[in-house]
Amino acid sequence: MSDKSNEKDASVSGADQQKxxxxxxxxxxxxxxxxxxxxxxxxxxxxxxxxxxxxERFGPVFVFQVKDEEQRVCAxxxxxxxxxxxFQSGKDPAQWMASFYFDLMDxxxxxPLPKPPAGEEETKALxxxxxxPHCIAAVRxxxxxxxxxxxLGIVPKQGPxxxxxxxxxxxxxxxxxxxxxxxxxxxxxxxxxxxLVIQGLHSIREQQAAKNVKMDxxxx
Numbered sequence: 594m595s596d597k598s599n600e601k602d603a604s605v606s607g608a609d610q611q612k613x614x615x616x617x618x619x620x621x622x623x624x625x626x627x628x629x630x631x632x633x634x635x636x637x638x639x640x641x642x643x644x645x646x647x648x649e650r651f652g653p654v655f656v657f658q659v660k661d662e663e664q665r666v667c668a669x670x671x672x673x674x675x676x677x678x679x680f681q682s683g684k685d686p687a688q689w690m691a692s693f694y695f696d697l698m699d700x701x702x703x704x705p706l707p708k709p710p711a712g713e714e715e716t717k718a719l720x721x722x723x724x725x726p727h728c729i730a731a732v733r734x735x736x737x738x739x740x741x742x743x744x745l746g747i748v749p750k751q752g753p754x755x756x757x758x759x760x761x762x763x764x765x766x767x768x769x770x771x772x773x774x775x776x777x778x779x780x781x782x783x784x785x786x787x788x789l790v791i792q793g794l795h796s797i798r799e800q801q802a803a804k805n806v807k808m809d810x811x812x813x
Contacts, residue, residue, distance in 0.1 A: 623653055626676050630655055633687035638694065646670075651778065656706065659694050665703040669693045670782030697783060707781050716777070724776055724786055725755060731787035732757045732794060741794070746770060757790050762801055769793030 623645055634641045638659035648654045651672055658668040671690070679686040697704040710716040729743045736759075743757035751772050758768030769790055776786035 622677075623673070626673060626680070627655060629680050629686075630657055630671070630676060630690065633690050634659055634694075636687045637691040648778065650774065654782065656782070657690075658705070661698050665698070667694050667697040667704045668706045668783060669697065670706070670784065693784065696785075704783055706783055709781055719780070720773060720777070724773075724780055728755055728757075728776070728787040728790055731785075732790055735791050736794065743790075745773075748772075755786075755790060757794060759794070759797065762797070765801065765804065766797060769797060 627643060627645055631641050631643055634657055638661070640660040641657060643655060643657040646654045646656060653673040654670050655673070655676060656668060656670045658666055660666055676686075679689055710719050725745060732743050733741050740760055741757055742760055743755070746754050746756040748754045748756075748770050751770070753773045754770040755773060755776055756768055756770040760767070771786070771789045771793065776789065779786040779789065
């Protein structure tokens with residue numbers, strides 16, 4: 594066998610070993626995050642169950658289910674990146690995770706994960722009749738009495754989006770846009786899709802305020 598052949602075999606073997614090592618690291622990370630999620634929620638709820646799903650667009654999604662004192666089931670999903678960020682933040686990830694379930698329980702009924710829409714017509718109805726009206730109402734309530742424009746739009750390379758903005762801001766970015774598939778995923782994980790837009794709008798307000806402070810500051 595030639596030296597080149599031996600080098601090729603060694604290269605393939607090394608690549609396989611690296612792939613296996615990466616798989617082992619990923620598996621260990623998923624197990625650690627899952628167990629941390631279970632442990633965090635058990636500080637607030639005695640009965641906690643969970644599973645890990647692989648979402649095509651977003652990767653691993655952790656779904657945890659809890660029961661309240663009346664044995665009502667509430668479920669909520671979390672993305673790997675956000676759980677890792679909160680567990681490493683040094684703050685209180687357990688309180689943050691539990692807050693989603695408290696919000697669900699405040700509605701006074703069991704809240705398992707919503708059933709995904711079956712087909713294009715149900716998807717369109719869910720967007721038009723549930724997600725979009727809810728998000729419009731939520732952002733207008735959040736920023737009242739300031740005028741906020743909100744509704745569906747199209748962004749090149751992203752496709753259909755929900756967008757909201759401040760027409761009163763004339764200088765700089767004044768619009769936040771979130772792809773509809775992202776909002777749909779949050780809705781199906783029992784997460785409020787309006788929060789994505791509200792966070793984006795608050796960022797716009799903060800950027801605008803910082804720009805105004807800079808413009809108003811005296812020049813040295």
